[in-house]
Amino acid sequence: MSQNDFFQSGRYQSISLAGGELLLIKEAFSTAESAELFNQLRKHIPWSQDEIYVAGRRVLIPRLQAWYGDAAYRYSGLTMKPLAWTPLLRRIKQAVDAFSNCQFNSVLLNLYRDGNDSMGWHSDDEPELGCNPVIASLSLGASRAFSLQQKKPGSDKLKLQLNSGDLLIMSGALQHNWRHQLPKTRLAVGERINLTFRSVIA
Numbered sequence: 001m002s003q004n005d006f007f008q009s010g011r012y013q014s015i016s017l018a019g020g021e022l023l024l025i026k027e028a029f030s031t032a033e034s035a036e037l038f039n040q041l042r043k044h045i046p047w048s049q050d051e052i053y054v055a056g057r058r059v060l061i062p063r064l065q066a067w068y069g070d071a072a073y074r075y076s077g078l079t080m081k082p083l084a085w086t087p088l089l090r091r092i093k094q095a096v097d098a099f100s101n102c103q104f105n106s107v108l109l110n111l112y113r114d115g116n117d118s119m120g121w122h123s124d125d126e127p128e129l130g131c132n133p134v135i136a137s138l139s140l141g142a143s144r145a146f147s148l149q150q151k152k153p154g155s156d157k158l159k160l161q162l163n164s165g166d167l168l169i170m171s172g173a174l175q176h177n178w179r180h181q182l183p184k185t186r187l188a189v190g191e192r193i194n195l196t197f198r199s200v201i202a
């Protein structure tokens with residue numbers, strides 16, 4: 001963290017990285033509201049474990065997912081057809097839009113069942129997300145570590161703890177210059193739901 005300009009005011013933590021912007025809003029959603037949202041989403045989202053192609057082989061991804069919004073989304077050879085917005089997801093989107101000063105049109109939901117579920121190093125840099133996308137990521141349920149790593153050699157690293165109700169907003173050139181992951185953990189952790197709101201250009 002030493003090279004980063006870190007500004008903290010109450011629940012708003014603005015982290016200015018070399019070539020990217022991060023804003024962490026702690027408890028953007030209250031503990032009670034987050035627990036209610038977690039329960040509703042856990043129960044009503046049609047979670048599925050998708051397959052992707054890695055070096056030509058089909059691999060089950062280590063988490064469950066669902067994709068909602070106005071446009072299809074492609075990554076690692078997988079095309080996710082969008083489900084139609086539900087009243088609950090619209091309500092969450094409105095709050096996230098207001099925090100982010102954006103009008104998102106899509107959301108990827110991830111369900112990490114335990115510490116074995118994870119998301120590997122990647123950048124959210126698909127062309128349909130535009131040049132410098134704003135991505136707003138809401139965490140619900142179990143706390144998990146989230147890591148960022150600068151792409152250039154001799155790179156800077158950063159680890160954040162994401163708790164239930166926290167909203168992490170990635171913007172600027174972050175997706176060009178940094179990658180991020182949700183690593184596996186040996187700790188006994190419960191289920192976590194993550195919603196990453198995006199604007200997909202049709």
Ligand SMILES: O=C(O)CCC(=O)C(=O)O
Nearest residue numbers: 108110119124182194196
């Ligand atoms: O679960 C997380 O916090 C990260 C999710 C993520 O990076 C993604 O959906 O692209």
Ligand SMILES: [Mn+2]
Nearest residue numbers: 122123124180
């Ligand atoms: Mn991501």
